Amino acid sequence: MACPRPFSHPRTSCFSLLMSLSFLICTAGTGPWCDLTSLPPGPPAGRWPLPLSRRRKEMSSNKEQRSAVFVTLFALITILILYSSNSANEVFHYGSLRGRLRRPVNLKKWSITDGYTPILGNKTLPSRCHQCVIVTSSSHLLGTKLGPEIERAECTIRMNDAPTTGYSADVGNKTTFRVVAHSSVFRVLQRPQEFVNRTPETVFIFWGPPSKMQKPQGSLVRIIQRAGLAFPNMEAYAVSLGRMRQFDDLFRSETGKDREKSHSWLSTGWFTMVIAVGLCDHVHVYGMVPPDYCSQRPRLQHMPYHYYEPKGPDECVTYIQNEHSRKGNHHRFITEKRVFSSWAQLYGITFSHPSWT
Incomplete structure (x- = not known):
């Protein structure tokens, strides 16, 4: 058999x-x-057959x-x-499921008003940019001299506590939106001269689970509100609870895996890409590597994970460890990049430095 x-x-x-x-x-x-x-045993010697x-x-x-x-x-x-096949501990092989999954709801139709709650004031998140660039925190941007090109973009999106001071020749200064994870709130607010005063036009979008953002004591929302009192021009929003559920549902529909059951956290890159698709007609992503990059890169080559941490962890070590770890909570960076690749033509996304689709 x-x-x-x-x-x-x-x-x-x-x-x-x-x-x-x-x-x-x-x-x-x-x-x-x-x-x-075997067949039924024959009769003992000396006896008549049955x-x-x-x-x-x-x-x-x-x-x-x-x-x-x-x-x-x-x-x-x-x-x-x-x-x-249903074991929660198995390593998820994205390619084996992707072809059988249905296309999710069009991200362009997600409501901007319902998805982002103002933390400071009663404003509504700006709802449209024609051309956006996402400046990743990748060390692949070092030495590119992309600063002037990035400055010319209509809207520029950055993530977490990635600075521009000292790196503007390669990554520019302009910051229209900054998407910040709950784990990076303190690092951003502790450096207001870099992240608030340097680019006063910046709109902050904070994301995090309700247990972190809205907990009774030490609420991150309250901390952000206090920062807003010190910097009246600061504009900040939080991803709403309903939109957080939509982000989870989107990951499940695209990958076939439940985020919580697979012991993973969505990355800030995932939130940023979905937000950009909703806000922008076209998106240009600088510095993001393709999903198969680490399987092709020479083993002896070292690339820092962040451009502003030259002695930090290697990018491929970070990607692979997070992708295949089955204990604790990790980001599925490689899986997310495969999803982004499938969105490129659908939503008008371009990747460069390195270039791929």
């Missing part, structure tokens, strides 16, 4: 599994029918027992296949 192709287990082969199941069933006291090639009707009855009984064995084995194997 051929091993069913969907079944896969890191430690047990299909053959040994079948043998183990057969042994367990046969040793459960079911008798000689476990030998599927009547034909009785022999037929015994053979019929053996056939029924054999059928029961096959049905039991089939049921057990089916259960194991289903268990293996």
Whole structure:
């Protein structure tokens, strides 16, 4: 019997599994029918053969027992296949599921008003830019001299605490939107001269789970509001609870994996890309590597994960560890990049430095 192709287990082969199941069933006291090639035993020496009707009855009984064995084995194997394919601890292979998934709701139709709640004042998030650029925090931007090109963009989007001071020749200064994770709030607010005063036109979009953003004591929203009192021109919004659920649902529909059950956090890059698609007619992303980059990069080449942390962790080490870790909470960076690649033509997204689609 051929091993069913969907079944896969890191430690047990299909053959040994079948043998183990057969042994367990046969040793459960079911008798000689476990030998599927055996016939009913002949009569002892010196005795008349059993009547034909009785022999037929015994053979019929053996056939029924054999059928029961096959049905039991089939049921057990089916259960194991289903268990293996749904295991929350397996490493998720994105490519094996992508083709079977339905296209999600058009991101261009997501409401801007309902998705972002003002933290300071009663303003509404600016709803449209024709041409946007996303400046990633990648060290691939170092030495590119892209600053003047980025400055000319209609809207410029940056992430977390990526600075421009000292790096403007490569990454520019202009910052229309800055998307900030709950884990980076303090790093941003502790440097107001860099992130608030340097580019006073910046609109901040903060995201985080309700347990972090709205907890009764030490609420990050309250901290941001206090910062707004010190800097009256600061404009800030929080991703609404309903929109946070939409981000999770989008990840599940695109990848087939539930974020929480797969022990992962959506990255700020994921939030930034979806926000940009909703706000902008066209998006140009600088510095993001393609999903297969780390499998092709020379092993001895070291590239810092962030352009502003030259002695920080290597980018590919960070990507691979996060992608394949099954304990704790990690970002599925490579999986997210595969999704972005599928969106490129659909939503008018261009990638450069390096260039890919």
